[in-house]
Amino acid sequence: MSSSQPILPQGAGYGVVVGIGLFFSAFMVMLTAIQARYTGFSPKNSEEFSSASRSVKPGLIASGIVSAWTWSATLLQSSAVAYKYGISGPWWYGAGATVQVLLFAQLAAKLKLHAPYAHTWLEIVGARWGNIAHGVFMCFGLATNIIVSSMLAVGGSATVTDLTGMNTLAACFLTPLGVAIYVVVGGMRSTLLCDYTHTTVLFAIILVFVFTVYATSPKIGSFARMHALLAAAAERTPVDGNAQGSYLTMRSRNGLIFGVINVIGNFATVFQDQAYWQRAIASRPASTVKAYLLGGLAWFAIPFTFATTLGLAAVALRGDPAMPTLSAADVSAGLPASAAAGALLNKAGAGILLVLLYLAVTSATSAELIAVSSILTYDVYKRYINPNATEAQILTMGHAMVAFFAVVIGFCGLIFFYIGISMGWLYTFMGVILGSAVVPIALCITWSKANKWGCISGALIGFCSGVTAWLVTTSALNGGEINVTTSGGDFEMLAGNLASICVGGIVAVTVSLIWPENYDFEGTRAINAPVREPKPSVTERSSADEEEDYEEKNAREKHPEAVNVHAVSEEEENELDPRALKKAFRFAAWSSAALTLVLLILVPFPLFGAQTIFGVRGFTAWTVIGIIWTFMSAFSVVLYPLWESRAALRQITQGMIKDMFAPGTGKYTHSEPQTNEDTNA
Numbered sequence: 001m002s003s004s005q006p007i008l009p010q011g012a013g014y015g016v017v018v019g020i021g022l023f024f025s026a027f028m029v030m031l032t033a034i035q036a037r038y039t040g041f042s043p044k045n046s047e048e049f050s051s052a053s054r055s056v057k058p059g060l061i062a063s064g065i066v067s068a069w070t071w072s073a074t075l076l077q078s079s080a081v082a083y084k085y086g087i088s089g090p091w092w093y094g095a096g097a098t099v100q101v102l103l104f105a106q107l108a109a110k111l112k113l114h115a116p117y118a119h120t121w122l123e124i125v126g127a128r129w130g131n132i133a134h135g136v137f138m139c140f141g142l143a144t145n146i147i148v149s150s151m152l153a154v155g156g157s158a159t160v161t162d163l164t165g166m167n168t169l170a171a172c173f174l175t176p177l178g179v180a181i182y183v184v185v186g187g188m189r190s191t192l193l194c195d196y197t198h199t200t201v202l203f204a205i206i207l208v209f210v211f212t213v214y215a216t217s218p219k220i221g222s223f224a225r226m227h228a229l230l231a232a233a234a235e236r237t238p239v240d241g242n243a244q245g246s247y248l249t250m251r252s253r254n255g256l257i258f259g260v261i262n263v264i265g266n267f268a269t270v271f272q273d274q275a276y277w278q279r280a281i282a283s284r285p286a287s288t289v290k291a292y293l294l295g296g297l298a299w300f301a302i303p304f305t306f307a308t309t310l311g312l313a314a315v316a317l318r319g320d321p322a323m324p325t326l327s328a329a330d331v332s333a334g335l336p337a338s339a340a341a342g343a344l345l346n347k348a349g350a351g352i353l354l355v356l357l358y359l360a361v362t363s364a365t366s367a368e369l370i371a372v373s374s375i376l377t378y379d380v381y382k383r384y385i386n387p388n389a390t391e392a393q394i395l396t397m398g399h400a401m402v403a404f405f406a407v408v409i410g411f412c413g414l415i416f417f418y419i420g421i422s423m424g425w426l427y428t429f430m431g432v433i434l435g436s437a438v439v440p441i442a443l444c445i446t447w448s449k450a451n452k453w454g455c456i457s458g459a460l461i462g463f464c465s466g467v468t469a470w471l472v473t474t475s476a477l478n479g480g481e482i483n484v485t486t487s488g489g490d491f492e493m494l495a496g497n498l499a500s501i502c503v504g505g506i507v508a509v510t511v512s513l514i515w516p517e518n519y520d521f522e523g524t525r526a527i528n529a530p531v532r533e534p535k536p537s538v539t540e541r542s543s544a545d546e547e548e549d550y551e552e553k554n555a556r557e558k559h560p561e562a563v564n565v566h567a568v569s570e571e572e573e574n575e576l577d578p579r580a581l582k583k584a585f586r587f588a589a590w591s592s593a594a595l596t597l598v599l600l601i602l603v604p605f606p607l608f609g610a611q612t613i614f615g616v617r618g619f620t621a622w623t624v625i626g627i628i629w630t631f632m633s634a635f636s637v638v639l640y641p642l643w644e645s646r647a648a649l650r651q652i653t654q655g656m657i658k659d660m661f662a663p664g665t666g667k668y669t670h671s672e673p674q675t676n677e678d679t680n681a
C-alpha cells in the first residue's frame, strides 16, 4: 500500500466502520418505529420487508438507485482511472456505467408489464423456462452479488487500512455485519430511507472536495492552476497512448479500452443484480421508468465530478511533500483519491473521505444483502425447500439470509485479500465471467420469441469463450506467464469482456431467430398474483361493509388529497394498465437509447477523433458542466423525494404532535385515511 504512514489513528477506522453500522442501526430502529406507528407500514410483513409493498415513489427509488450504484469503486476506481488516463477516465467511468441504468428502465417497464407481482427476476426466468434455466441464471445472479459485494469489501477495506492502519480483515468483516443489523431491522423501505440519508451526505461531501480543489486550496485552488499542474505533470511523465501524453485530452487509447470494459462489466452488474430489479419491484408501476432515468442521470455526476476533482488532484499534487508516492498496486487498489484528500486537507480530508467511502460501501452493501436474501428466500427456500412456507417462515428466512450473506461477504473479502486481488482487478474482470448472461436475461424478460435453450447455451458458451479469450490473450501477450498481474492488463481484460458478452448475445439471438418461441407471458404475469375476492353483491353486503363505505366517504371529504389503503391498491391496479405500461416502455426505449448515444458516442468520439487537448477555458467548461450536473443531481435525489413525500411527512409530523400533547392519539389506525404519499414514507 502507499509508502507513507496512515494519516489517521486506527481508532478512527474502527470508529467509522463500527460507528456507522451502529448509528444506522439505531436510526433504522427509530425509522421503523415511526413508520409502524404513523403510517401503518411495518417490515414485520414479508412483502413490506423485501419489496416495500411495491409502492415507493420515483424520487426515493432514484435516490436508492444512486445509493446502490455508488460503490467503493465509483469513488476509488474512477479516481484511479483519472490518475492513469486523465480527463477521459472520469468520462468513461461515469458514462460507461450510467447507460446501463438508463437502459434498465426498459426492463423495469417490462417487469411491470409481464410480472408485476414477482419478488425476484429469477422467479420470472423460472416461470418462463423452468428449473434448469432458473438454476443456471441463479448461478450468474449470485455470482454477480458475490463479485460486487467482494469489490465493496476489498475496495473499502484497502482504503480504510491505508488511511488509518486498521486491520484489513477486521474491516472486511465488520462492515457487512454492521449493515446487516440495520437491514434486518428495517427491511426494504427503511433501507431506501437510509439510502436517501447516505446519498444526501454523499453529495455534500463531494461538493466539499470540489470547492476545496477548485476554489479554496492553496495547493490548487483554481481551474487555471489545476490545468497548469496537469500540463506540467504530463511534461514530466507523459501518459502512454494519450495525445501528446497529455492528461487534458479525451484522445486516450487506454481510457477508451477501459471505457469498453466498463460498459460491458456494468451491463452484467445491473441486468443480473437483484438489487436493481428490487428497486423496480418496490417502485409504483406508473413511475418506474422515471425513477431509473432520473437515478441514472443523477448518478453520472458522482464518479465524473469526484474523479475529475480528486483523481486529477492526485496527479497535480505529485511531488507535494504531503502526497505519498503511489505504486501501480496502490493505484489498482484505488488509493489516489485518499492520497489526494490527505494531501489537500490533511486529517480532515482523510476523515471525510473515510466517511464518504463508508457511506458508499454501507449503502451499496445493504442493497446487496437484501437482494441476496430475497433470492435465497424466494428462489431457493420457497421454490425448492418449502413451497408452502408461511408468512412468518418467509420473514425469518429473509432475516437469516441477510446475516448469512454478511458473513459470506467477510470471507470473500478475506479470500481476495490473501490471494492479492484488488478492487481494480475485480472491477475489470467482472464482465469476463458475468457478461455472457446479459443478453439472454434481457431477452427472457422482454422478447416473446426468445428461445430457452438458445439463452441458456448463450450464457454458458459465452462464459467459456470469455474465460478462454482472457487466458489465451494473457498467455500470448506475456510470454506464457499467467498470474494476477499479467491477467489484469488492459488488452487481456478487454478480450475476455468482449468475447463473453458478444458470444453470449450472438448465440442467444441466433438460436432464438432460428427456433423462435411464441411466449405470451401469462405464466410470468401469474407469479404471486393476488387472488381477488369478488365484490359482494348489493344483497350480500353487510352493515359492516356499509359502515366502511361511509367512513371512507367521510374521510375523502375531510382529506381531498388523501385516499385510504383500498384506494391506493385500486390506483396501483389502474397503473398496471397494459396500454400505459407499453407507452412507458416506448418512452424508456427512446429516451434511454438517445441518452446512450449521447454519452457513449456523440460526446466522446468527436473529441477522441479531433485529438483535442483542452486549454484552460475548455478544461474549465468541462469541469463546470460536471459541477452543475452534480447540483442538479443533488436536487433531484435529495430535494425532490422530500417534495413528493410532503403529505406523508405532514401526516407523520401531525401524528407526532398529537402524541406529544395527548399521548396515544397520533397513532395511525386502519380506518384513518392514508395519503398517497404515505406509500413513500
Ligand SMILES: NC(N)=O
Residues within 6 Å of the ligand: 069, 070, 071, 073, 074, 097, 266
Ligand atoms: N457502480 C459502479 N460501476 O460504480
